Amino acid sequence: MCFRTGPFSVRLTSDVRGFGATWQSCYSPMELLPDDMVCHLRISVMRERGVRRWLGPQAVFRLEGIQPFEPYPLSQAFPMFEWGLNWCIAMSSHYHLLLHSAVLEKDGKAVILPAQPGSGKTTLCAGLVGRGWRLLSDEFGIVRHSDGQLLPLPRAAPLKNESIPLLAESAPQLSFGPRFDRTRKGDVVHLFPPRESLERQLESATPRWIVFPRFQRGAALELIPQPPIVALTRLVGNSFNYRVTGVSGFRSMSRLIRSTRSFQLLNGDLAAAVDAVEQLLAEDVL
Amino acid sequence: MPDQWQHFAEDEILIEYFEDSAAVYCTASGETHIVDAFPAEILKIMLPAVPIDVATLSTAFAASLGDAADVWSDEVEVVLRRLEQMGIIAAVRV
Numbered sequence: 001m002c003f004r005t006g007p008f009s010v011r012l013t014s015d016v017r018g019f020g021a022t023w024q025s026c027y028s029p030m031e032l033l034p035d036d037m038v039c040h041l042r043i044s045v046m047r048e049r050g051v052r053r054w055l056g057p058q059a060v061f062r063l064e065g066i067q068p069f070e071p072y073p074l075s076q077a078f079p080m081f082e083w084g085l086n087w088c089i090a091m092s093s094h095y096h097l098l099l100h101s102a103v104l105e106k107d108g109k110a111v112i113l114p115a116q117p118g119s120g121k122t123t124l125c126a127g128l129v130g131r132g133w134r135l136l137s138d139e140f141g142i143v144r145h146s147d148g149q150l151l152p153l154p155r156a157a158p159l160k161n162e163s164i165p166l167l168a169e170s171a172p173q174l175s176f177g178p179r180f181d182r183t184r185k186g187d188v189v190h191l192f193p194p195r196e197s198l199e200r201q202l203e204s205a206t207p208r209w210i211v212f213p214r215f216q217r218g219a220a221l222e223l224i225p226q227p228p229i230v231a232l233t234r235l236v237g238n239s240f241n242y243r244v245t246g247v248s249g250f251r252s253m254s255r256l257i258r259s260t261r262s263f264q265l266l267n268g269d270l271a272a273a274v275d276a277v278e279q280l281l282a283e284d285v286l
Numbered sequence: 287m288p289d290q291w292q293h294f295a296e297d298e299i300l301i302e303y304f305e306d307s308a309a310v311y312c313t314a315s316g317e318t319h320i321v322d323a324f325p326a327e328i329l330k331i332m333l334p335a336v337p338i339d340v341a342t343l344s345t346a347f348a349a350s351l352g353d354a355a356d357v358w359s360d361e362v363e364v365v366l367r368r369l370e371q372m373g374i375i376a377a378v379r380v
Contacts, residue, residue, distance in 0.1 A: 250318060
């Protein structure tokens with residue numbers, strides 16, 4: 001099948017039992033595209049055919065017929081596909097500036113949450129979705145060079161380990177996928193993108209705040225303004241493709257910094273962190 | 287010592303000022319440099335991209351602070367050499 005996800009089109013083939021059902025429950029009503037369409041990415045998630053299939057069934061991810069990763073256990077085909085698709089986009093989509101960040105929008109104003117793994121980005125992102133923020137992306141801040149708008153890429157957000165029960169308890173109204181134990185990134189449950197996010201996946205958002213989250217167990221909440229030059233330096237280091245995009249990337253990055261306010265958000269509690277971002281919106285600090 | 291110093295052309299060096307600092311992008315290297323207040327101000331004075339000597343630069347910079355030019359000439363020269371090493375300006379021999 002061919003489908004659209006944000007600004008990208010994907011042709012996906014799979015023979016893994018149960019993979020399609022998980023995909024459907026996550027992405028319905030994702031816009032399907034004509035089967036004969038030429039897509040940005042051609043991906044397959046297939047059962048491993050070698051002798052290994054008798055020892056421990058595995059799934060193989062391929063992009064344009066090339067296998068960039070080692071196989072995953074067959075039962076982890078869905079998270080493998082999600083991580084693989086993200087990798088494909090990060091490696092090839094240089095006509096936009098790509099930040100490694102979550103992006104959410106409320107009342108027409110978007111917050112960018114750039115972060116390294118382990119910073120609590122996905123947990124905070126899910127917490128904000130639970131408070132009614134529109135999920136643009138958990139993984140990519142896609143900045144359009146022409147106007148600086150943020151493009152949605154609403155995909156499943158992988159909650160890990162202790163975040164799983166935390167979100168299940170604090171935002172039970174959200175939809176979650178099956179649990180995948182002992183993946184390469186720990187135990188994982190995906191937050192499925194809300195229907196509204198999928199239906200509005202072609203609707204860009206205007207960046208308003210950049211919030212660098214940092215989770216630290218037991219830490220008191222601190223929302224510390226970041227000087228623009230510090231925010232720019234951090235975002236350059238955070239971007240997937242800043243160096244590749246050259247002058248366009250520099251101009252887009254500079255415009256993004258000028259049009260937003262930046263903060264460091266140190267937190268040890270999800271509810272307090274969500275409140276802090278909500279407070280930015282309430283005060284419309286700009 | 288070079289007689290004068292000059293910005294590269296506008297399509298070779300892009301400068302964005304943020305408060306008292308600046309981000310400088312070099313198209314030749316693809317590098318982004320962050321410079322603090324002093325070199326940022328020197329670059330601003332050099333923006334017309336015509337050759338300028340240390341004395342003129344120091345005078346212009348000192349004037350913005352109400353100082354005498356000779357107070358700043360040594361520091362200005364050090365900054366110019368750093369900016370040259372970063373590929374942001376070039377020495378011009380007349």
